Amino acid sequence: MGCEEIHFGPVWFIPGVNRGRYPYCHSLYIQGPGIIIDPASDEKRLLEIRDLEGVNEVWLSHWHEDHITYLDLFPGAAVRICRRDEPPLGDLEILLDWYNLSEPHRDHWRQVLTETFRYRPRRADAYLTEGDVHSFATTTVQVIGAPGHTPGHLAFYFPEQEVLFVGDYDMTSFGPWYGDRNSSIEATISSLRRLREIPARTWITGHDTGVFTDNADERWRRYEDIIHQREANLLNLLARPHNLQEIVAAWLIYKKPREPLAFFEFGERALNVKHLDRLMEKGLVVELNGRYVQA
Ligand SMILES: [Zn+2]
Known part of the structure; x- marks a missing residue:
């Protein structure tokens, strides 16, 4: 199609x-x-x-x-x-x-x-x-x-x-x-x-x-899985403490820096902030002096 x-x-x-x-x-x-x-x-x-x-x-x-x-x-x-x-x-x-x-x-x-x-x-x-x-x-x-x-x-x-x-x-x-x-x-x-x-x-x-x-079922499943994969990748990264800037610099979501950089950094930050909030709500991550780490 x-x-x-x-x-x-x-x-x-x-x-x-x-x-x-x-x-x-x-x-x-x-x-x-x-x-x-x-x-x-x-x-x-x-x-x-x-x-x-x-x-x-x-x-x-x-x-x-x-x-x-x-x-x-x-x-x-x-x-x-x-x-x-x-x-x-x-x-x-x-x-x-x-x-x-x-x-x-x-x-x-x-x-x-x-x-x-x-x-x-x-x-x-x-x-x-x-x-x-x-x-x-x-x-x-x-x-x-x-x-x-x-x-x-x-x-x-x-x-x-x-x-x-x-x-x-x-x-x-x-x-x-x-x-x-x-x-x-x-x-x-x-x-x-x-x-x-x-x-x-x-x-x-x-x-x-x-x-x-x-393949609609497969497509839906794969699409939702991306959400869970993003969160798992972030949780892994936070085995060691990172501040938000360091998290953004890891490009977990866009995978690599892209141009225009300001646009994609904004997106990388915005999506990671949502996952950080969710991980903290679940009690899996804590914030200490502006750095995030696995609880
Ligand atoms: Zn839209």
Whole structure:
């Protein structure tokens, strides 16, 4: 399968530029009601769909910038998102807070968000709620709560087509992201297990992989295992005391320094902090004068 545009009846997979890798994502289009989900895939194709098919609503799986870039193509469309993920959509400073960004990174990201991601404050016109079923003449959509990556992250299931859009539980070999202020490893694991139970026959990811139909169980298992492997690697490292800077310099998560360094160091730190918190909660690690070590 992969990254070509595919139509599952009225449910269209719209591949993102560069396989939907950051700063792009994949979009869905629902023909009939005219809904675009996650409008940050391919500006040219989104414009065609808007002008030839019509877009009445934009739905967002979550608040991240790489899912909202082309929202400005649809000024008249109603925006829907989970209520818990709405605050960053309406206020850039809240968005920066939710990434735990401090100066000088904050100033850099303010500019990137405004210029590259075309960020403009937008309010939700209505909310998407876990468990809701939206019935249209062409298809039915079930809204599936899948928090963890963000507090209000949603997946979408189309039972007639047996298609599940999993958003940013994207099945990449890197593994899941849960490094924001309000991200949660526990919630991510629960969501992965919930999504795994949905009786889909086709899965669509928000990035990279795109559409797949094979080895779903194995893919879910491998994807969740990355979380446990990250934690085991960190615990091993902490056989001897390390401060946070030393932990980041071990590149347990990204495996090696990558460019731009500031971006990947930020990610390495954010994910490790979540694992440190979890290991301390479990009583497996303690902090002594800014250094972390196995309990
Ligand atoms: Zn995301």
